[in-house]
Amino acid sequence: MKRNSLADLVNAVGQIDVISTDVFDTLLLRTSRSERSRIVKGERLFSDLLARHGWHIKADFLADTRFQAQRLAFRELSVRGRAGEVRLVDIISRQLSMLGLPSSLLAERLRIEVQIEKASLVANEPLANILRAHRRAGTRIVAVSDTTLPSEAVSELIQHFHGPDLIDRVYSSADHGLTKRDGDLFPAVAQAENVSPEKMAHIGDDFLADVQAPSAKGIAAYHTPRRPYHRYVRSANGALTEAGRFARRRARAAKATTSSFDNANLFGRYVLGPIVTQFCLLAWLYAVEAEASDKAVLLFCARGGVGIREAFERVLAKLCLPLGMRRENIMISRLVAARAALLTRSDSVVEELDREFRGGVLADVAKALGGRTYELPEIWRRPFSAQQFVTLLFGSSGAEVLADIEKQNALFTRHFRQLVGDADRIILCDTGLYGSTQRLLASGFPEIRVETIQFARSNYKGHSEEHFPKVSGLVVEQNFYSPFNVCSCVLRYWHLVESLFEPAVPSVHLFTENELGQTEANCGDITFGAIDPSVGNHLLSGALAYIEALPANGGAIALQDAEIAWRRLKDAITQPTEAELRCLEVGGRSVDFGRSDVLRVVAPGQNMTFIRKLISVKSQLWREGAIAREFPFLKHALLPMLGSILSLRGLLARQHG
Template sequence: MLRRNLDVLQSPLDAVGVISTDVFDTLLLRQPRSQKSRMMEGEQRFARLLREQGLRGNVEELLQARLMAEKLAYRALNVGGGVGEVRLTDIVERQLAMLGLPARLRDKRIDIEIAIEKNSLYANGPLAMALRQHRQAGIRIVAVSDTALGADRLSELINYFHGPGLVDAIYSSAELLASKRSGSLFSAVLASEKVSSSRLLHIGDDELADHTVPHRMGIQTVHVPKGRLRRLATKADGARSEVMRSVQRRLRRSGRSRISILEDQTAFGREVFGPIVAQFCLNIWMYARQAEAQSGTLAFCARGGVGIRQAFEHLVTRLGLPLSLRRDNILVSRLVAARIALESRSPAVLDELAREFAGNSFAEVATFLGGGKYTFPPAWDAPFSSSRFFDTLDSPAGRPVLADVIEQNSFFRRHLDTMSDVRDRVILCDTGLYGSTQRLLAAGMPERRFETIQFARCNYKGLSEDHFSKLSGLIVEDNLYNPFKVETVILRYWHIIERLFEPSVPSVRMLSLGSDGIVEGNCGNIAYGKIDASAGNPLLGGVLDYIDDLDDGAQVMRDIPAAWVRLKQAITNPSELDVLALGVGLRSVDFGRPDTINILNRTDKASIAQQLRSVKSHLWREAAIARDFPRLKSALLPVIELAHILRGVSARFQR
């Protein structure tokens, strides 16, 4: 395939004014080494350099920080529409800042990266020879690469393998903040080279970036994909590297001490949730740093976002992490978002209403949405049906409800306009899980650019996942608890995360305009610094204690494994202290309703048979078993764990 495509270059190219060539896997070919393998070698070399300078150099911490910085940078880039590019300089700067290492080491780390590339690449001699012949014939040769490296580093690599004088110019996506996959980098090449698309010939290995996209732009292409054996060899090398890393991680973790005995909720918050929340906040920071390439706002949602922001601001201040992206607390809730979607008659709101209000009447649903006092005819007392709701609202009795909904929406739009321009990215930050707020706001305000980052993402509702492309779970992205993936244990008892971050204020139900023209909510002033989310919340108080004592992000990485193991133990096999520490009591049903539900129902007067049957009714089943069946706990809890294992295996086979 490669030879046949290169044969195209053997004849004169009279209709071509410029030849552009991809760099990696085209002009420079790779040895069968995976990116992860190269990255591991790089961090090993960097760790040695750090130790030589008297600094802490832990390979696993360096690698974990690098992988997370890179992963979240690309996530933020892609969710934001692919505008800009991920740059290696930025990745390394974030890695160093996270670990508390001097910023002056950035170029040293990139030097190591280039040295490893020189050992991992080799020259594509036949292609270079063909390009030189066409260059001698008067055709300009340029290198065009989607890469995290700048043009100077690409030039260093090309000259190392091919000598100077092969290419006339180099176009790097990292430098121009434009990419081949979006087409913007090709546009930059056409403009700079002053050539029409029909007179540009591009050569590369990636079907999308090097063939499909430029071909649509009228650019001639030569596709030179990697061979199947090379791809398989690279994958095998990556698998080998991951196995070695897993073994090394297990050996290191086996020597780590367990979390000390926890005496109260504050201690539990500090020792267990402290590292977990700190990692969440570090992930928010890495995502937000990449999003700085575009104008936007990091909007922390009422209520859970208020507590998240308090922890986040503590962390960025404590570790001195730079972030210029605007931050605001936003008066939003599922109810507020549902009104927005309702006004635009989006089907998404019908999904949510059907799920939330099964068993309610049309009158009750309309009252919750409108927020006023209404007089409805008897027909409105019929059971709610989402398929008939829009038509019902359009009747004379529904018009006052619609008028109130529209007024509430005008307040919300005004509130949103104070913190962002309509063209800006609005990055909602919330607890999780399904992202109803994201789905409803995006459906009702398509002119806006909403995206959401949250603790976890899970389609527990079984509804559409179309909005998941704009919804990121920064700690967990799974639909089921996986006993072999410790972070997913939070899906067994999600209410503890909501309780951890939510301050003792009402959910946003009604908005109004203050005398100063500022939009206010029934929840009061939730601006940063106006509410202490840790007041009356010892778990969050303990988290803030942990963050305020941090030296660097490396400490978080060292503490994370034990924290997750301890949390899993507390949720799946809780002791009496765990039940007291994590019990959250009554939880609000929300969505404009005053109703509450109890995490653990009281069954003291029920028979044993009734208690066993009622286990499923508890939101934290393991705690109910530990409380009601202390003697059977050791037998019953493993059965629940086994059921989850079997469910996970079954789900994988069904996929």
């Protein structure tokens, strides 16, 4: 692949019919201001505009919603795995909807965006002069940009710096739904300009989008990279912007009044309520972007998805958020998905079974997956190994177990395909963390596009991340707690999130067929509206009460409440009071995967010596809760010590990640 220089382009006057030029950092050069800085500045101006109209929303909250809407739009585009582009008009429209602001403000916000861009760019006059020479010789000059901005906005920026006589037409990826980086925009431009690739040239700074992609289409490419220090300066500017936002967030949290909640319902309402609402808003952002490009269905996984669905539907109704995508509750568990993956002999199920049944025997795993006790040869009494289990299962001695697994999988497959219907994209919604259900289900049904959105995504055990591109943690995506991300406090007590959303129904183990030929499961009827997931769950009851109390335009209120709520939750998890211990200790957690074992979140330490109690803290599911309960006088020293250790681990993991 030949790399041409601008000197070669000067000498080619009269030999090219169409020249396409990249816009940002090519025809218009960016200053040291980073994208984050530009967005924050724009939201300050937007906040001022809103205040003049009677809406008082702090610029930082506007920036938060903009960043989230933009992040999830690009995340959805990445998971989609097809050509496309995120459009700024959609990002802003969703931002307005989340905040309960009228759509009529869209044009004003776009105007501010262009205004900020004008203050953050300078003209590349040497390049403009070369293009003008070609234009005088009869060459058509077009601008081609990978950008979220519409063509009209890009054209306005070019004319602001170079006048109206330089560019004949602007091609924006946002308008065409095609990009330079994928290479699809160049043929579209050539067709629109009625020119063959051999009579076209392209200029740009990005090696992939502006050199490799057009060269692959037969277009002569002229590389005009900017010096690396420009990127470093902008990165530093972005870091300073984030540091300022972090400091302001800490200052607001310090000023906020702290309240003590002595019962789970109040804690659920005033702490978990805003957090749950925020999560539901993020799920809506992802779903509405997917809805715009595919015929998708959103499947809420039993059990945790049942509680999520209840909150999600209430948030959509209360805040008047549009979503036409079909939504269903699905009877599924890791055990159910493992059966499907096992029948395809996927490597994913081997790793999953090895992790879940380490220390067990082969016959116990046969019982869990097959659903009953079997009379098996002595070899099945050996210590469990997933590879040996697969070998035995598909051998003669495992025929009875395999037949039951196949029968169970056939019943689930019928249920699954009925829910899928004519959808071409399946989005699971679950609590998290690792995304095992998605990984196993995708292995069992490789012909179906399966992805997952969940509260948090974390590879806290260091296993394979092959499925992570299809799993999105909407609130948290990191492996360990970090002091710089308050939301990561849930990783220190994840069972709280799981128990918050799970109704009092069994995990899905076995399917049957009723007299009407319909598929049923041991969990009972979990279709939306059939059960109330908040029954007996005071934390969820409180969270739902918070949602119901929001006004129709209460998105901004919820997001502002969430900022304070996260600080309160972090304090309650990391330094629990006696009242918070009572509110948040969720009791036993099922080991699941077809087993009846239950783990205590904070196991009692009676009849233990001081040293043994201290050692046992490491194995507790909520270490801070165990310390607060077992060492009421020493907790003021032990809890900060544990916090420092976990913070250091998170920082080291971030450094090496």
